[in-house]
Amino acid sequence: MDCKQAVSLMHNLLDDDLERSCALDLKEHMLACPACRERFRQLEETEQLLYGFNHRLQPTTDELTERIMSVIPKPKKQSAMFKWVRRHPAITVAAVFVLVMMTSALSMWNADKQLLVKGQQLDGVVIQDNKVIVPNGKVVKGDLTIHNGLAEVYGEVEGNVTVVDGKVYQASTAHITGSVQQIDEAMSWIWYQISSLFPGNATAP
């Protein structure tokens, strides 16, 4: 055993982690090696000094406890709501989604003061001021949606006619294959928005 090995074993011994046979080998080496004997004595002394240094600190003050207790957040009443949110993430997400949808639909309803005409095929449609006219003899294929305006139908519409914040006038010559709807209020506008999300269910209550 050389001295380097011996030092490594010394540390293991101080860690209480040395097999008996190794300990005997180390002892044998140290008996023959004064330098290692001195090294081990110093290491033992160092340990003793450190352990003796252990209990020389003053305890902390009571003010520290008060300080800690004053900085920790007080249990809030709100926390019940947060816990609920944490426990029901799906419902929370759905509620937020509905809220966003409703506000956007409402803002769309409020913002629309201009005439707006929507349809798949608007070739034959005539627009005068806030009037949307389907002239006699013309055929509009597909749905016709009008915001903030008057619809005058003399010709043919192969689909639904929906008027939001406006009126529909149907001449005797008019022919509308789909349904005619007039929407004036915010709630029915929202209902229309929601039901238009689900095709095939586009009728107002």
Added chain:
Amino acid sequence: MDTLEKRLAMLARKGDTSAFAEIVELYKDKIFHLAYRMLSNRHEAEDVVQDTFLRVYRNLDRYDENQKFSTWIYRIGTNLCIDRLRKRKPSYSLDAEMNDQEGVDGYSMIPSDDRTPETYLLVSETQRMIHEAIDSLPAKYKSVMVLRYLQDMSLQEISDVLNMPVTTIKTRVHRGREFLRKKLERKI
């Protein structure tokens, strides 16, 4: 012992502030001593104690009951100390001798009333030397040595607290021990 702390932690988790106050009473001295040995500064050590409990309180939900509570709180405290040591700018130690005037150290530059109670307790030259020797340990050895000798932890416990393999802890204890042996050579 540990089951008591776990029970208190569970109560505190449900919002029982008095249970948390009991945890503070049980651990504030231990964490303070750890932090004081790591940082050698009473104010900083008290700040670390406060930060440790604040973190414990905020993370009670994340405390894993299969783990010893003491391991968990020591880990938080030790990490806060290590962070502070890392952030510390190289500063002049009070104990360091000034270069220009021989035999004059930082202590003689400040009125004696400013000495902390702990400094007062270091009455003997030996005590002072041990304090300096620990303070001069590099951070990665310091945390291991403080936990080993000043908190009386086993190598396994230190490995749990620092989340490092036992073999690493062992190597650090050996090197730390040699470092301190050399620092204290005059006294032993």
